[in-house]
Amino acid sequence: MNRYSHKYLLSRLVISIFIFLLAGCQSYPSDRGQQYGNQRLSQSLTWVRESNAKGKPVNVKSYLEQIAAINQSSPRLYNGNRETFNAVQKWLESGGDSHRLSQFGLHAYQMAGVDGFGNVQFTGYYTPIVEARRTPQGKFRYPLYAMPPKGKEKLPHRQAIYAGVLDKHDVAIAFTNSLIDNFIMEVQGSGYVDFGDGKPLTFFAFAGKNGYTYRSIGKVLTDSGEIALADMSTQAIRHWAATHSEAELKELLIQNPSFVFFQPIMDAPVKGASAVPLIAQASVASDPSLIPAGTTLLAEIPLLDQQGKFTGKYQMRLMVSLDVGGAIKGHHLDIYQGIGNEAAHEAGFYNHYGRVWVLK
Numbered sequence: 091m092n093r094y095s096h097k098y099l100l101s102r103l104v105i106s107i108f109i110f111l112l113a114g115c116q117s118y119p120s121d122r123g124q125q126y127g128n129q130r131l132s133q134s135l136t137w138v139r140e141s142n143a144k145g146k147p148v149n150v151k152s153y154l155e156q157i158a159a160i161n162q163s164s165p166r167l168y169n170g171n172r173e174t175f176n177a178v179q180k181w182l183e184s185g186g187d188s189h190r191l192s193q194f195g196l197h198a199y200q201m202a203g204v205d206g207f208g209n210v211q212f213t214g215y216y217t218p219i220v221e222a223r224r225t226p227q228g229k230f231r232y233p234l235y236a237m238p239p240k241g242k243e244k245l246p247h248r249q250a251i252y253a254g255v256l257d258k259h260d261v262a263i264a265f266t267n268s269l270i271d272n273f274i275m276e277v278q279g280s281g282y283v284d285f286g287d288g289k290p291l292t293f294f295a296f297a298g299k300n301g302y303t304y305r306s307i308g309k310v311l312t313d314s315g316e317i318a319l320a321d322m323s324t325q326a327i328r329h330w331a332a333t334h335s336e337a338e339l340k341e342l343l344i345q346n347p348s349f350v351f352f353q354p355i356m357d358a359p360v361k362g363a364s365a366v367p368l369i370a371q372a373s374v375a376s377d378p379s380l381i382p383a384g385t386t387l388l389a390e391i392p393l394l395d396q397q398g399k400f401t402g403k404y405q406m407r408l409m410v411s412l413d414v415g416g417a418i419k420g421h422h423l424d425i426y427q428g429i430g431n432e433a434a435h436e437a438g439f440y441n442h443y444g445r446v447w448v449l450k
Contacts, residue, residue, distance in 0.1 A: 123392030130206035135199040143188040152372040153408040171384040198447040214437030222264040233262035237351040245300035247347035270331040276350035294352040302347035304416035324438030362413030370428030375413035398439030
């Protein structure tokens with residue numbers, strides 16, 4: 091071997107080592123359940139001959155309860171998806187093997203996810219229970235509002251509402267003891283109110299919004315360095331609120347000008363935008379421009395520990411799209427977790443990723 095060949099081989103070796111190190115630096119994050127295949131999905135929904143989901147759905151009972159609720163509450167929505175619902179039920183009765191979907195006439199379309207690798211964003215929401223009184227009493231001084239009368243002018247933004255601009259309309263329908271509870275109830279879109287009088291809880295249904303664009307206060311807190319992105323959760327926001335003054339909390343909340351109004355309904359179940367009672371962990375809010383109401387989804391959900399950290403394991407669930415949300419756009423699904431504190435704990439931690447197949 092002459093010296094020129096030796097130099098050539100040495101230079102190739104150096105280049106190869108550089109490329110190897112560079113590739114190592116371009117690793118993808120996986121701490122929130124992200125997965126990466128060999129190639130990107132080029133379409134928002136990509137037909138696959140059979141899904142490569144692992145395992146079988148663990149929530150067959152709750153999924154079938156959700157389908158029954160659709161049939162009872164919205165025959166039109168049920169009939170529009172009847173063929174899919176029936177085919178899924180037959181598939182489940184045969185064992186629910188995700189590699190046998192086509193044998194039951196089901197076509198699976200994988201969602202491309204937020205990054206094109208199939209990583210669909212999962213968050214969670216729930217139905218809170220808040221304490222309140224019908225009139226201001228001591229610590230119960232934070233109003234929940236009914237929809238104000240609509241005039242020619244736009245409804246007021248959050249800062250003006252906090253300043254009392256709605257007082258003249260007499261639309262306060264309850265007074266709670268926590269401003270952050272009110273805000274979180276707005277984000278969830280509805281809630282149950284305990285008036286402390288021994289009577290059944292009153293459901294406060296979503297009645298409308300003021301028309302301003304929703305802005306995430308979680309993003310405000312992470313962008314300002316108040317909460318680390320890795321630690322962001324509803325629990326972290328609550329802790330921030332508890333350790334800051336009311337003035338500081340209001341200053342944070344008004345960064346989101348959007349405001350939600352409510353309508354009290356006695357003895358009502360929790361319903362989504364499709365006017366169908368929601369079954370915990372069997373229904374989701376989605377972007378209707380991508381995932382229409384009534385769509386059945388086979389979802390690979392990342393499992394979290396009690397601290398909200400990804401365990402490295404996944405769970406297959408069947409869910410139906412029955413709700414919408416101001417912050418739910420594109421390849422982002424919001425899982426309904428149920429009612430009360432335990433559901434709040436589950437929902438508060440979710441900001442993770444999993445794979446999803448639309449079944450048709």
